[in-house]
Amino acid sequence: MDTALGFEPHRAWLRGLAYRMLGSQAEAEDAVQDAWLRWNGADVAAVQNPRAFLAQTVTRLCLDRLKSAQAQREHYVGPWLPEPMVETLAAGDDPALAAERAADVSVAFMLALERLSPLERAAFLLHDVFDCDFAEIAEALGRSPAACRQLATRAREQLRSERPRFRPRADEARRLLDAFEQAIASGDATRFKALLADDVRFVSDGGGRIAAARIVVEGLERVTKTWLGFAGKHPPPPGTGFERMRINGLPGLVVRGPDGVVIQTVAIETDARQHITAFYVVRNPEKLRGL
Structure with a gap:
């Protein structure tokens, strides 16, 4: 058996497993590459079920990585968020497919x-x-x-x-992101609050490397004050671009500086009335390199 032919059909499946195990696309890619090296060195002709063999290999590699990852996270500065998984917010996005993605990578x-x-x-x-x-x-x-x-x-x-109970369609996500961007640009607290649920949460991950909230902020008043206060102290430089994307299956924005480098991602969770129930903001530069 050609080793590549036996491995490649499973690569995306294995990457998905490793990402959900590790919360990092870079680490997931490394685990899959290590699995490829082990597959390439194995007697693949004797492997009756390649997917099972590779799932076993990747799982064990991920379990080994988790031991060191958990030790590192004990000393992580501020809230920890997974590395963003970004996809285009396509006009013809299949709601069922979007729901499936949002269910297990939100x-x-x-x-x-x-x-x-x-x-x-x-x-x-x-x-x-x-x-x-x-x-x-x-x-x-x-x-x-x-x-x-x-x-x-x-x-x-x-x-x-x-698992998220409400998953807006692409058109609903666009309307939400329109209103969100306009509220942020206006700096109007009343307009911003109108988008939020009473129990809204704001989670930002800077990893101690860049300005970010060091705790999870909860509640309408506190989130409004924190978000607009942060935006006032750290306004985006001229030429900053905002791309509307799905981030971990949720509506969101990828924010790029004038040089094209990603500054942050913002994923937005909503309720049935399209009020925002959570913001997840990744600012740690190490987690944005892949974008």
């Missing part, structure tokens, strides 16, 4: 995955998101199928309420 869901143990996260993702059976999962985790079933069940119970 920022809230990725943050919820962080609260699981590495083994719970792996068992849940492999079974509920990537449709592996428990026999395959047992091989990957070195546990019995019954133990893997219990891991997935515990994870599922913790994650039950974390």
